[in-house]
Amino acid sequence: MKNAKTAALLLAMVCGAVLAAPVKAADEAGMPRLTSEEASHFADLALKCIQREYPNKLDHVLNTAADVEGPRKLHPAFYGCFDWHSTVHGHWMLVRLLRRFPDLKEAARIRAALNQNLSKENLQAEADYFSRPLSQSFERTYGWAWALKLSAELRTWEDPDARKWYANMEPLANVIVARLTDFLPKQTYPIRTGVHPNTAFGLAFAWDYAQATGNDPFERLIAERSRDYYGKDADYPAAWEPGGEDFLSPGLEEADLMRRVLQPAAFAEWFHKFLPRMEASGKSPLLQPAIVGDRSDPKLVHLDGLNLSRAWCMEGIASALPPSDPARRVLREAAARHARAALPHIASGNYMGEHWLATFAVYMLTSAASGEASEKSARATQ
Secondary structure, rough: OHHHHHHHHHHHHHHHHOOOOOOOOOOOOOOOOOOHHHHHHHHHHHHHOOOOOOOOOOOOOOOHHOOOOHHHHOOOOOOOOOHHHHHHHHHHHHHHHHHOOOOOOHHHHHHHHHHHOOOOOHHHHHHHHHOOOOOOOOOHHHHHHHHHHHHHHHHHOOEEEEEEEHHHHHHHHHHHHHHHHHHHHOOOOOOOOOOOOOOHHHHHHHHHHHHHOOOOOHHHHHHHHHHHHHHHOOOOOOOHHHOOOOOHHHHHHHHHHHHHOOOOHHHHHHHHHHHHHHOOOOHHHOOOOOOOOOOOOOOHHHHHHHHHHHHHHHHHHHHHHOOOHHHHHHHHHHHHHHHHHHHHHHHOHHHHHHHHHHHHHHHHHHHHHHHHHHOOOOOOOO
16 A cells, blocks of 8 residues: 555645646556545647647648648538547547536536537538548548547447437447448558557557447458457567657557456466567556657647557456456556656647647547446457
8 A cells, every 4th residue: 555655645736737636546546536635627729729720730632623622621520630630539539528427517618519520411411521532541540540549439329419429420430330340451550659550559440439339340341450460460660669759659559458358367478479578578568658748739749649558458458368467557656657757747738749749649548447447348259
């Protein structure tokens, strides 16, 4: 208990600039949990940007001069937060916070914003955008993954508004599922980057959607392609991470996907071939938080996101290993280090980080707190 209290005090001191209430350590490793005060802080960041149209970074192919339009015209639901994928996951974050904290003081503002943005007409327009010429790779696969995550969050929430928003999301989710179903058999090789096109990240969230909606054919396809892409990987070069603008860890995202699609014993065997000697590699660069040199730089600030996504991956991987596996402790302690390194900088005062980092923080904090890291059982055929 002494170690846990020390970790709690340290977290409160380190994270006090961002988190409004004292952080309570959940375990000896010191991984923090989210309080309603902190949830309000993060909700406010998203509410400031999901309906803020500019500045905006469009990913938009001009087929003719008539295609020159502003963000809100092109994307009536997801025009804010600087880019399409960030506003999608900003909506996911607001849904999750409202679901976890129904008495949140921002609850009425959140519902009003979601009602306005996630209307049937707006989301049909978002789905129709994918039928434009040369749109095949629009937001593939990062934005697709977050759209499916938003849909899955709504699907699993027993709330009248959530049911309405989920129904409104269905055309867009169906388009993305169809795109992935068509694309994955043609994608011969996985994309192992630490930024948006990372295949493992996209498949992990697509798997969660398939399980949440009971889409067994989609789940089987994801499991099959995951094993094809990564099943034989071994001796991952962890020293090569991080890349200078990563917000995802290629190695840990891969492992976080494989713990979903493999049965526990098979995953443990695979993991120790993929990252051998993990229990003895506490000084590995993969387990040390990344250093951010300039949080006003839109690429360098990615590394704050990397620390958060590494933390949720390590928590998920640890949850899937046997209780006696010494790598569990190494991973969970490293996850806590990464959380402590990133949480003070969610609200840095610079829009380049503030328009998206809160989502990563909320996913890290709530997936660990709820047991989400281990609640999805692997049902794929081995």
